[in-house]
Amino acid sequence: MAKKKVILAYSGGLDTSCCIKWLKDTCNLDVVCFSAFIGEASDKAVLRKRAYSAGASKVYIEDLKKEFADDFILPSLWAHANYEGKYLLATAIGRPLIAKHLVSIAHKEKAQFVAHGCTGKGNDQVRIEVGVRSLAPKLKIIAPLREWEFSSREEEIDYAKRNKIKIDVTKKSPYSIDRNIWGAAIEAGILEDPWREPPEDAYYLTKGKVPTKSRYVEVTFIHGTPVALNGKKMNLVSLIEKLNKITGQYKIGRTDVIENRLVGIKSREIYEAPAATVLMAAHAELESLVFDREFVHFKDVLSLKYSELIYYGLWYSPLKEALDSFFVKQQHLVTGTVKVKLSEKCAQVVGRKSPYSLYREKLATYSHDDQFNHEASKGFIELWGLPYVVATQVGKKSMARKKR
Ligand code: ARG
Numbered sequence: 001m002a003k004k005k006v007i008l009a010y011s012g013g014l015d016t017s018c019c020i021k022w023l024k025d026t027c028n029l030d031v032v033c034f035s036a037f038i039g040e041a042s043d044k045a046v047l048r049k050r051a052y053s054a055g056a057s058k059v060y061i062e063d064l065k066k067e068f069a070d071d072f073i074l075p076s077l078w079a080h081a082n083y084e085g086k087y088l089l090a091t092a093i094g095r096p097l098i099a100k101h102l103v104s105i106a107h108k109e110k111a112q113f114v115a116h117g118c119t120g121k122g123n124d125q126v127r128i129e130v131g132v133r134s135l136a137p138k139l140k141i142i143a144p145l146r147e148w149e150f151s152s153r154e155e156e157i158d159y160a161k162r163n164k165i166k167i168d169v170t171k172k173s174p175y176s177i178d179r180n181i182w183g184a185a186i187e188a189g190i191l192e193d194p195w196r197e198p199p200e201d202a203y204y205l206t207k208g209k210v211p212t213k214s215r216y217v218e219v220t221f222i223h224g225t226p227v228a229l230n231g232k233k234m235n236l237v238s239l240i241e242k243l244n245k246i247t248g249q250y251k252i253g254r255t256d257v258i259e260n261r262l263v264g265i266k267s268r269e270i271y272e273a274p275a276a277t278v279l280m281a282a283h284a285e286l287e288s289l290v291f292d293r294e295f296v297h298f299k300d301v302l303s304l305k306y307s308e309l310i311y312y313g314l315w316y317s318p319l320k321e322a323l324d325s326f327f328v329k330q331q332h333l334v335t336g337t338v339k340v341k342l343s344e345k346c347a348q349v350v351g352r353k354s355p356y357s358l359y360r361e362k363l364a365t366y367s368h369d370d371q372f373n374h375e376a377s378k379g380f381i382e383l384w385g386l387p388y389v390v391a392t393q394v395g396k397k398s399m400a401r402k403k404r
Helices: 014-026 044-053 065-079 090-109 124-135 153-162 236-249 274-290 293-311 318-329 374-384 386-403
Strands: 005-009 030-037 058-063 113-115 140-142 176-180 183-187 215-222 225-229 254-260 266-272 336-343 346-353
Touching: 005 014, 005 090, 014 030, 014 044, 014 153, 030 090, 044 058, 058 090, 065 090, 065 236, 065 274, 065 293, 065 318, 090 113, 090 124, 090 176, 090 183, 090 293, 124 140, 215 236, 215 274, 225 236, 225 274, 236 274, 274 293, 274 336, 274 346, 293 318, 374 386
Parallel strands: 005 030, 005 113, 030 058, 113 140
Antiparallel strands: 176 183, 183 266, 215 225, 215 336, 254 266, 336 346
């Protein structure tokens, strides 16, 4: 009888390479690997070779940057998704994409299992598993890192060597890094001391010498989608990549966070989101120009909830879907250009324009062109403050009674 199949989310690192062999031997499964490229592509040939050396029977390597940008980054941008005010959720939005592809490959390969290399104390295990279960409740999920016997990296290296898995242990960074085009997350090593300032070598997207001169970048949006940089049209993936390069030089979008994980612990992590930080600021700025006050304020309330849902692994939940339709509803108005000034660790919006702008200079001006009806303010204030006038009168009366 043919062996049962498992689709493994494969990164090419030590953990997931050991997972291949472990799943094959311990669970007696035929292991099909799936790797998603949503950051810079690593060498496909090396990845493939490594997976086969560990015992994979088939390897899928897919460039999913476009899908990631269109279906995961854009909705997050429209929602202004930002967990605890400091994390633009790059890793968190990558996981539901991986879950989706694990499920579709599992269907294609008629597999009953999927597996991942997440640890047992992070948020990513939750995101992948809840994602998979929401899309395909019948698939069984295996998380080797929660089950296997290895308790250190050295033991894994030993296991890999014994089994002739072609791993590369020389390039191991002292940190745990996850990155894609929306940003990088870096933790572990000396970063585990929350008092210790992150050293420069911990950064990936925002390193190098900062240009001495500040510069401007203009981002143009059509219906909420960034479509051009400095007037030059480009697709969303290229735009994000280009902007990462430009703003990364200025070390824009770094944060250093004590984060409340879903699994109950606090962790220290540093993030880099150079392009995301600028796009988020520019998009929000354009919205303040074209949306009315109530809309802008209410949206902030929903953004908070949306960010939690994403962080908590509930990308495929009904509430997330409903909130998406709220955020998309007015994006047709988010058309225009925002000018951002870049200097060291700072992206400052300094100009904005839109054909749908609600700003009226004639209403706002303090010059003699002013068309604002000052007299109307008097009646407005009288009625606006009326409830509090009455409340104060009643309060005074009750105080007087109390004294007697
Ligand atoms: N804490 C972040 C999250 O839960 C990032 C997790 C991955 N971080 C890493 N350095 N591998 O989304």
